[in-house]
Amino acid sequence: MSGSGASTARTATHHLVPADTAEDVRTRGAGVSPQVAVLPVGSFEQHGPFLPLATDTLVACAIAREIAAAHPVHLLPPVTIACSHEHAAWPGTVSISAATLHGVVRDIAASLRFSGVDALVVVNGHGGNYVLGNVVQEASARGERMALFPAPEDWETARQRAGVVTSLLTDMHAGEIETSILLHAHPEFVRPGYESADFTADDRRHLLTLGMSAYTESGVIGRPSLGSAEKGKHLLASLTESFAAYFTLLTSGEGAVAESTN
Numbered sequence: 001m002s003g004s005g006a007s008t009a010r011t012a013t014h015h016l017v018p019a020d021t022a023e024d025v026r027t028r029g030a031g032v033s034p035q036v037a038v039l040p041v042g043s044f045e046q047h048g049p050f051l052p053l054a055t056d057t058l059v060a061c062a063i064a065r066e067i068a069a070a071h072p073v074h075l076l077p078p079v080t081i082a083c084s085h086e087h088a089a090w091p092g093t094v095s096i097s098a099a100t101l102h103g104v105v106r107d108i109a110a111s112l113r114f115s116g117v118d119a120l121v122v123v124n125g126h127g128g129n130y131v132l133g134n135v136v137q138e139a140s141a142r143g144e145r146m147a148l149f150p151a152p153e154d155w156e157t158a159r160q161r162a163g164v165v166t167s168l169l170t171d172m173h174a175g176e177i178e179t180s181i182l183l184h185a186h187p188e189f190v191r192p193g194y195e196s197a198d199f200t201a202d203d204r205r206h207l208l209t210l211g212m213s214a215y216t217e218s219g220v221i222g223r224p225s226l227g228s229a230e231k232g233k234h235l236l237a238s239l240t241e242s243f244a245a246y247f248t249l250l251t252s253g254e255g256a257v258a259e260s261t262n
Contacts, residue, residue, distance in 0.1 A: 016061055018068075018075045028072050034118035034145060036071070036250050039108060040064040040078035041101075043126035046090035047174040048220040050193040053092045054080065055178055060125030062185040063150070066240040067123070071247050074117055079104060082129045089213035098131040105135045109146060119145035119250040121243075127172075147246050150239050158238035162231045166223045170200050173212070175222015177235060184232025194224040 042057025052058070057080045068075040082101050087093040096104075109120045120139075124132050132148055139146040150158070155168060159177065166176040174197075182190050200222070201215040215221060 016057070016080075017077050020075070025074055028074065034251060035074060035116065036119040036121060036247060037074040037076055037112050037117045038064045038067055038121045038123055039076045039105070040123045041082055041105070041125065041129060041132065042078055042080055043082045043084045043095075043128070044080060045084035045087040045093040045095075045126070046219045047178065048194075048197055048218050048224070050191040050197060050224070051174050051178065051182060052189050055174070055182065056082075056125035058125075058186050058189070059178060059181050060123050062181055062236060063125070063239055064123045066236045067121075067243050070240050071243065073121070073247070074112075076108070082126055083131065084126065084128055086128055086207060086211045087219070089211060090219055101129065102131050102135050105132065106139070109139060109144065113144070119147075121147045121149050121246060121250070123149050145250050147250060149243060149246055154239055154242040157242060158235045161238040162234035164231055164235070165226050169202055170222060172201075172204070172221040173216075174220045175224050176226045176231070177222075179224040179227030180229070180232035181235055182232070183227055183229040184236065187229065194227060196225065198223045198225050 040057065040060035040063070042054065042060045044053050045056065046053065047055040057078050061078050064075055064078075067073060079101070081094050081096055083098050084093050084095045088095070105122060112118075112120055122132055122136065136146045136148045152168065155177075158164075159168065159171075162180070164171070164176050164180070171177050174194075179190065179194050197218060197220050199216055199218055199220050204215055204221075206214065212219065212221070
């Protein structure tokens, strides 16, 4: 591989795969008890004609990188293929079963505990990875330290602070939020066309039965034309700020987040 294609591939690899050595991890974890690992989980699914199949993985990794820059956490490489069955009508989409994803995350958590990292935060970039909520609930019931991030409330706070116009309901897929984050973190992967690709379908009650193709021909549900790099920057900054409560919860041993919502 040569030329701009090789450069783009190197850039993508740099953003997806941490370059830590074992000594880096040892040093970073000194004085932090318990140690916290961050696992980005994305997907490999269609995101319309202007965003890459790896969009959800790139978004999860962008969030995880910002978290790792602000907190002493062990950043893991991403899970890049997950539960995207609702996108099967489009070329390029690849999925694994919910049971497989459940097993992969549980195995990773067990391996981390064996090496002395007792807490795991799963940073989810794909809304269809419903099973991750079950993984975290089951782990917590067993007395293990695990969290799923961001929660819908974290996304809503980030949306408001970033000036994202589209609601979370309307901004379902390849819309304002995802386009903004990629315009900020990976502008080289955003192709022309997002400026005129807006399409909304707020009533999606049969999505699980019919899949995405019943609601959109392009694969887009949202308003990508409203996306901007500036919004992407503020979205990531807000999510990083929200993560602080998760880090405190997992490292303090407390059973509840000491944070007033008043």
